[in-house]
Amino acid sequence: MDTQQNEFVETIIENKVATITFSHPASNSFPSTQLKNLTAQINDLNENDTVSVIILKSAGEGAFCAGASFDELLSVSTLEEGKEFFSGFANVINAMRTSKKLIIGRVQGKAVGGGVGLASACDYVFATDYAAVKLSELAIGIGPFVIEPAVSKKIGKTAMFQLTLAAHEWREAQWAFENGLYSEIFNSISDMDSALGVFAAKLTSYNPKALYEMKKVLWENTSHWETLLYERAAISGELVLSDFTKNALNQFKK
Template sequence: METNAYIKTATADKIATITFYSAASNSFPSTLLDELTHTITELSASTAITTIILQSEGTGAFCAGASFDELLSIQDKATGKKFFSGFANVINAMRKSPKLFIGRIHGKTVGGGVGLAASCDYCFATEHASIKLSELAIGIGPFVIEPAVSRKIGKTAFTSMSLAAHEWKTASWAQQHGLYDEVYDTIDRLDLELQTFAQRVSAYNPEAITEMKNIFWEGTANWDQLLTERAEISGRLVLSEFTINALNSFKKK
C-alpha cells in the first residue's frame, strides 16, 4: 500500500482549501478516502468558513480514481464493500456539508475522480481536464458515483460515458453536459478566476448558503443507504476473475 499519500488543509479568510495527493496519479487508497471524509466533516462543522476548494497536487492527473494496488489486494466481499464505501462516505460528506464546494479540476480525471467533481457545487477546469468512466473496462461499474454524476450530467450522458469505457470525454463535453461550470486554457487563468469566484461566494450569508445547499441536493436523502448498497455491488464484482485479470493487465501498461 502507498504510504506517502496525504491530505493537506489551508484556511484563509472564510475559504478552506483541501489538497489531496498520491504518487499513483492522485488515485485513492482507502486510508486517503477515510482521511478526506474526516477532513470534510471537520471543516463542515466550522463556523469560520463558508467555502471549501477541493484540489489535488501537481500538473498531471487530477485524480485516477481508486488505487489499483488496493483493488487487487481485496480478498473478500466485506473488504470490497468497505473500500468502495470510502468513496460513498466522501460523496455523502460533501452532500451533507453546509459549505459550498468548489472543484479545481486541473487535469484528467477517471472514475471516482469524476464522482468527486460531480459532488462539488461548482467546478473550474482546464482544457486538459478530460474525463472517463473506465469501470466497465475492468469488470466493475461506476455504481457508487453514479447518483452524483447523473445528478450533474443526466442519466443519458452518464450512460454514454459508462458504455464508452475506453473513451475520454473532453473538458468541453463535460462543460456542455453540466459537470464543469467554467473551463480555461491554462492553470494560471483557472486559479485567477477560481480565487475571484471563491472570495465572492465566501462572503455570502452562511445561512443562505446552507439553505441553498439543501435545494441543490434535494431528493438525495436516501443516499446513505443507496451508496452503501452500490458499494456492496462493486465489492462483489471486484473479486471476479474478469476484474482481477483486467486490473493486472492495466497495471502492466
C-alpha cells in the first residue's frame, strides 16, 4: 500500500511537458473531488501553447491507482448520486480523449478498475514489471461499464472480457504489454523514468499541430462517448445501490 498521506492533483509544467500527478492515501484511489480536479486540470491545458505533451502519473512507488473510492461508493444512497459519481470517470476519460495534447501514462504499480481505465485512455503508456492489472468490478456487484470503451479500444473485446470475468485475478504487466495496454515496460521505476523523459523530450521537438492531428486520428469514431459513457454511468449508479454491492464493498474494506 502507498505510504503518502496527502490527497491532491497538481500540474507542473517544464520544458513543454505538463506533468499531472494525483495522490490519495488509499492506494491512489479516486473520490469525486479528485476526479473533478483531474478533469479540470486536463482541460485547462488545452489552450496552453507552452505545453506539447502531458504526463499522467500518481504519487509514491506503490499502486498506480486503486480505482473508485470505496468509502464514497458506500455513501451513495440515490440513483442520481450513483450516476454523478461514475460520471466523474466518464468526465476524465472524455477529457483525455478530446485533449489537444498527447497524454503519456506513467504506471509504476498495480492498477485496478478505474486505474485500468485511466491507463487505457492514455495515448502511450510506460509501465514497470510491477504494474499488474485487475478489473474487480463484477466481484463487488457492478461492472467496468464506464471504462469499457477505453479498455476495449486499447486491448480489444476479447482481452477486455478476460479481465472482466476473471474479476479476482491479477494479470501481469507482461500480459498488459502483449495486449497493447502498455506501450513499454521496464524492470525498475528509474529505468522507466529515464526512458519516459527521453521520449517526452523527443515529442516536444515535433510540430504540436502534427501531434494533435495524429491524436485526432487515434481517437476517431469515439465522439459517441459523449453520451455512451454517461449512459454507462447510470447503469453503474443503479447497481451500486444493491445489497450485493454494499455487502461486497464492506467485505473488501475489511
